[in-house]
Amino acid sequence: MSLRSIRRDMLTRPIFNWAAKIMPPISETEREAIAAGTVWWDGELFSGDPDWNRLLEMPPARLSEEEQAFMDGPVRELCGMVDDWKLAWEDRDLPKPVWDFMREKKFFGMIIPKKYGGLGFSNTAHSEVVRTVASASVVASVSVMVPNSLGPGELLLHFGTEEQREYWLPRLADGREIPCFGLTSPDAGSDAAAMRDTGIVEYGEWEGERVLGVRLNFHKRYITLGPIATVMGLAFKMYDPQNHLGRGEDLGITVALLPTSTPGVSHGERHIPQYTFFQNGPLYGKDVFIPLDRILGGEEQIGKGWKMLMTALAAGRGISLPSQSAASAAVCARTTGAYARIRTQFDVPIGLFEGIQRPLADIAANAYLIDAARRLTVAALDEGHKPSVISAIMKYHATERMRDCVVNAMDIHGGKAIIDGPKNYLGTAYRSVPIGITVEGANILTRNLMIFGQGAIRSHPYMLEELLALSDSDKRRGLETFDRTFWAHVGHVFATMWRAFVRGWSGGNIGPAPDSAAMPHHWKQLSRYASAFALLADFSLLTLGGALKRREMISARLGDILAELYLLGAVLKRFEVEGRQEEDRAIVDYLMIKGRERIAAAFSGVLDNLPARWAAFLVRLIAFPAGVSAPMPSDRLVSRIAQMLMKDTPQRERLAPDLYLGERHKEHPLKDLEEAFRLVLAAEPIEKKMRENGIRDPQAAREAGVISEAEFRQLAKVKEAVDRVVAVDAFPMEEISPIAAQHRQPPKRAARRKMSVRREAAE
Numbered sequence: 001m002s003l004r005s006i007r008r009d010m011l012t013r014p015i016f017n018w019a020a021k022i023m024p025p026i027s028e029t030e031r032e033a034i035a036a037g038t039v040w041w042d043g044e045l046f047s048g049d050p051d052w053n054r055l056l057e058m059p060p061a062r063l064s065e066e067e068q069a070f071m072d073g074p075v076r077e078l079c080g081m082v083d084d085w086k087l088a089w090e091d092r093d094l095p096k097p098v099w100d101f102m103r104e105k106k107f108f109g110m111i112i113p114k115k116y117g118g119l120g121f122s123n124t125a126h127s128e129v130v131r132t133v134a135s136a137s138v139v140a141s142v143s144v145m146v147p148n149s150l151g152p153g154e155l156l157l158h159f160g161t162e163e164q165r166e167y168w169l170p171r172l173a174d175g176r177e178i179p180c181f182g183l184t185s186p187d188a189g190s191d192a193a194a195m196r197d198t199g200i201v202e203y204g205e206w207e208g209e210r211v212l213g214v215r216l217n218f219h220k221r222y223i224t225l226g227p228i229a230t231v232m233g234l235a236f237k238m239y240d241p242q243n244h245l246g247r248g249e250d251l252g253i254t255v256a257l258l259p260t261s262t263p264g265v266s267h268g269e270r271h272i273p274q275y276t277f278f279q280n281g282p283l284y285g286k287d288v289f290i291p292l293d294r295i296l297g298g299e300e301q302i303g304k305g306w307k308m309l310m311t312a313l314a315a316g317r318g319i320s321l322p323s324q325s326a327a328s329a330a331v332c333a334r335t336t337g338a339y340a341r342i343r344t345q346f347d348v349p350i351g352l353f354e355g356i357q358r359p360l361a362d363i364a365a366n367a368y369l370i371d372a373a374r375r376l377t378v379a380a381l382d383e384g385h386k387p388s389v390i391s392a393i394m395k396y397h398a399t400e401r402m403r404d405c406v407v408n409a410m411d412i413h414g415g416k417a418i419i420d421g422p423k424n425y426l427g428t429a430y431r432s433v434p435i436g437i438t439v440e441g442a443n444i445l446t447r448n449l450m451i452f453g454q455g456a457i458r459s460h461p462y463m464l465e466e467l468l469a470l471s472d473s474d475k476r477r478g479l480e481t482f483d484r485t486f487w488a489h490v491g492h493v494f495a496t497m498w499r500a501f502v503r504g505w506s507g508g509n510i511g512p513a514p515d516s517a518a519m520p521h522h523w524k525q526l527s528r529y530a531s532a533f534a535l536l537a538d539f540s541l542l543t544l545g546g547a548l549k550r551r552e553m554i555s556a557r558l559g560d561i562l563a564e565l566y567l568l569g570a571v572l573k574r575f576e577v578e579g580r581q582e583e584d585r586a587i588v589d590y591l592m593i594k595g596r597e598r599i600a601a602a603f604s605g606v607l608d609n610l611p612a613r614w615a616a617f618l619v620r621l622i623a624f625p626a627g628v629s630a631p632m633p634s635d636r637l638v639s640r641i642a643q644m645l646m647k648d649t650p651q652r653e654r655l656a657p658d659l660y661l662g663e664r665h666k667e668h669p670l671k672d673l674e675e676a677f678r679l680v681l682a683a684e685p686i687e688k689k690m691r692e693n694g695i696r697d698p699q700a701a702r703e704a705g706v707i708s709e710a711e712f713r714q715l716a717k718v719k720e721a722v723d724r725v726v727a728v729d730a731f732p733m734e735e736i737s738p739i740a741a742q743h744r745q746p747p748k749r750a751a752r753r754k755m756s757v758r759r760e761a762a763e
């Protein structure tokens, strides 16, 4: 006891006083944001010594029979009802039968429990539905996604009063109410807490009675489903200048459930988000009065809005956009592989050119990775975790890698994907890329500020407790807690140093791998980087303190390492869960090599720029005695992966499963592509025969007796199918431009008009 008190007074106290000065105090709002969600696998990664067995033991994502039936039935049916091109070009909204169908089948109530009339689906099912619908139509998937994320169904489930749940949830589940969530306003985008939307506590008229309530004034923009919403989850700053509630003037960010029919609310105008015509627009409120029981969660939840949003986002960000991104990446993989096989230039399928193989391999690898990470994340959510740091990683990396996939797919398709029209199956995906990048926490902010910033506090084994101790208003208690945590932290740093040293100096050959997993060398490399990351994170935090928040470039790179460790772990787990498919080894190898390249670049970036040079030197010496470098994938590996997308194999199915491929449409560009792909592959032996005989023209080959009449006809069918895919749309001039329509008048009438114009001029 006495030794401890000597340590506390002689050693800890000066450190405590110094740290309290360099660390910024944690405000109540920050405390709530930090406390939102849970720590899961991110905690293991931050420890520097993740227990890989724990990751492997986690049950994989699975659908129940009922969920599978929904996927096979209503989901496919919905996909078959949407014509993305017609929607963009003519309708600019989902047709009424589609809205009705989504309501009737409860697409808007997937996450609402059955006892409230919803479907009560798992997070896995929610994700699978969004993924498949997104493969058919971005607009339909966004429309399904929003009510099932922020909602405000999710908020009601977690924070609503029982009365509110009983009223609203059944109405949201069957689509009687269309919800939207209004957080963003012109002044407050990324910095949502800067909103100027206010609610003043005062007495007002409500249903003929004078009651205490809130007078709202707001201007929200970019709100998805806003133009057609019947109820809005509204975030605003609540003030009580006359202290009616006895809690002071500034009550903080609060969320209300606001029917859009309430007097003073106006909505209905639409934004056009990159010509992707889901419902999106502004909402205005002028002196709108609501009673206090319209506040989500009632009076008890006044001022808790920020915590609510952070909690809902902690789960939501791991589902919606990662699922959409997974769909987009898989569509890119499937279509681009097929197109690269059927499209020939210089008499060679373009997918055989090495220049094409590089981006094609990247598409395949990213599609595998995004889906691996998505499945792992939704499985964790199904286990009850709400990992805010992991969901930030997912939001950023799934959308960024999806962007890479789409851009690569566009490049490989060339003009075919640029010319818009019903034959273009990539246009919508390309147009909607920036939407995924921006919504639910814009990506630059998420990478630079949130992943490591939030992770360092939330997922680090000691940091949060230390920070809370430093800002404890009871200084004695703070010092006591700090003393205990700080010295445990010091012990942790030494243990991490030792691990990083052994793993670093052995080049990653000594280090833990799960007991029974394949490819132990990959797991060992991850173990190596995890310990080096924990060491570097601690030195960065120690030497930069609160300034790390401003040093975004350093924070971003540390976040990149953390993210890569998560994503690569998910890749290795997927390989195990899918039964170690031999053909997938190449893709796993490729991802691991590319991942190590990224990790090495991020380590180098931090070590080269860390202001405390002694710390950078020490970390290099301990963890990277031979320098920070990583191998590059060989050209052969790249080529192998690219070619797997150009063959009709179970592996291709595994890589891009459960997509909507136009099977319910009479005409659909993906149907044409799949058909042409199959025909081209089936005709390979005939092509080979011709090549061996040095003949390129089928007619000449038939005349020379190299191929039979039947084979000649088969080739003609192939050509027809390929031509149908390679073709792009062209429209009559008048259909594209009203100006052209005006000028193209029948000559007689035009002449008559000219004459009358001349006569008028003369007069």
Ligand SMILES: Cc1cc2nc3c(=O)[nH]c(=O)nc-3n(C[C@H](O)[C@H](O)[C@H](O)COP(=O)(O)OP(=O)(O)OC[C@H]3O[C@@H](n4cnc5c(N)ncnc54)[C@H](O)[C@@H]3O)c2cc1C
Pocket: 180, 181, 182, 183, 184, 188, 189, 190, 191, 221, 222, 223, 224, 225, 273, 280, 435, 438, 439, 440, 441, 442, 443, 444, 445, 446, 448, 449, 552
């Ligand atoms: C199609 C669409 C649908 C949407 N749906 C909804 C909805 O339903 N409900 C809703 O409330 N909102 C919605 N939003 C709003 C969305 O969440 C915001 O657009 C987003 O939060 C970013 O805000 P901003 O567009 O004002 O960009 P800004 O905040 O102005 O950001 C501009 C850039 O600065 C970067 N940045 C900002 N701060 C930092 C920082 N500290 N460090 C580094 N970089 C930083 C951002 O990453 C971004 O790149 C939607 C937006 C769009 C476009």
